[in-house]
Amino acid sequence: MNNNIIEIRNLKKSYDNGKIKALNGIDLDIKKGEFVSIMGPSGSGKSTLLNMIGALDVAGEGFIKVAGIDLTKTSKLNEFRSKEIGFVFQMHNLxxxxxVLENVExxxxxxxxxxxxxxxxxxxxLKSVNLEDKINQTPTKLSGGERQxxxxxxxxxxxxxIILADEPTGSLDSKTGDMILKLMRDLHQQKNVTLVMVTHEPYVGNLADRIINVLDGKIIKLN
Amino acid sequence: MSFLSLVVKNPFRNKTRSSLAIIGIAIGIMVIIALGMVTGGLKASAQSTLKAGAAEISVVQTGSGDFGGGRINESRIADVQKINGVKDAAGTLRATNTSITVQSIVPSPSSGGSFGFSVTGIDRNKLSLAGVDSVNGALYSDGSANEVILGKTAAEELQKNVGDTIVLFGKDFTITGIYETGNFITDGGAFMSLTTLQNLTNNANQVSSIAVKVNENANVTQVSNTIQNTYPNELSTTSAASMANRMNNALSTIDMASWAISILAIVIGGVGVVNTMIMSVYERTREIGVLKAVGWKDRRILSMILGESVVLTLISAVMGTVVAVVGVVILLSVSSIGGVITPSYSPDIFLRAFAVAFAVGIIGGLYPAYRASRLSPTEALRYE
Known part of the structure; x- marks a missing residue:
């Protein structure tokens, strides 16, 4: 039985009338419940790939199926995001x-x-992230780690x-970053949710079950 | 938190900007309501001149104007009474007592247009022709030389009650009753016996106008023309309907001017709302990107921004209404026109103001809301 929650074939995306090729033929399968890191230098296309998986952007060419939904064919992208995807950004964006409670709602x-x-x-x-005592505070009164x-x-x-995390520790100090990574890994395991994390830091990437290296819009190495 | 609570909470992130937008719209709403209350009051008063029972035609001396400056010989009352279609006729003598100052808009012919206290002499049995149907107290006695009835506005201004004494033309008069017709001119004056006023003002056998009531099946214009044609160069007529029409025309002009001012105020306020909402959408671009990322539909984002815009304008409507009502009441209680205008509290005025506020909210918020709903999530999330 096919256990892939994400299936991508020859996915291409370009900007500026084709002058910038952000993704140049990506083929990727991710299993349900997997923790995958997407690594690569700035401009390699890793965030574009994450946005495609999260249906924040639409494919130029190719095929992308996430949680059983063909994203190249459905018009209900908002509904898909609402039901299947959770985003964690580098900046908390609260x-x-x-x-705190209203933000989570x-x-x-x-x-x-x-x-x-x-x-x-x-x-x-909020209890599972140990913030039950801060529910009535506004984000401005929280530390960086608490906000994340x-x-x-x-x-x-x-x-x-699926949880899609784009450099979730990028704006945190290393100690807070480690705490956030541990929390994400624990929650991923407890809730059996697929975790796809973009990072350019090798030690963060190494926490994943699998690392996907992206360069110039192509996957160059699957570990 | 419900979606409605979120929509109500959001506009107050930038309190200064939102407050300024609210004040801008509130001024427009205040103008609409204040002018509506005042012109509505004036219209109601103009309509009351057409009340049933009162005379439909006023006969004056040709060339004397409408305010009773001319004189007609009393014998003409009986002559007019004989004209076909006339049901009843009463001679009235109007004089101005300048020793009392009552806030009336009736210009005194003898004081070169300055405001005075208008006293009308009329037979007590003919008071209904002057619009006086009922009196709180009693009418003056037939031929009494020292009794008077006072209009409600005049009584309030002069702080007089039934039984009090008032000095008119240098003579003490007992107030036997207080009347209310709804007509601000009539209610600002007093009535006494015709003979008494004629004697006091040296106008023996003279009246300033004849109030004419026509038969139910008679044509007012026809009767009016007959009176003028029978006594050419001597008598002129004005119908109550034409006077009311003239007043209504003047009020319509005020109405149009008030609308023009209101529209201008609303346009200025509306631009303020558009500016506030566009700034808000610009500042919240990343946030809108997040809302899209977590699955919010375009329609929900559109509703949120439009809702915020309507919240701003409805708060403005409430503020504008309160300020207008309090302002008009205070203004009328301290100014000289207070006695003659009763502000209108017709629900139409308030409904119109709230409808305008709602429309400004929708129209002002439409473009910013559309823009927010059409943002690309990836571009919105990248926005610095």
Missing amino acids: IPNLT IPLYEANLSSEEMRKRALEL RVAIARALVNHPS
């Missing part, structure tokens, strides 16, 4: 005027849940099948 607006249910689910996730933990809770609150 909404400054909302409390944000992805649930499209899930047609009651306010009580939204609150219950957000609280559950809120972002992780937000990424998991809609029970996605």
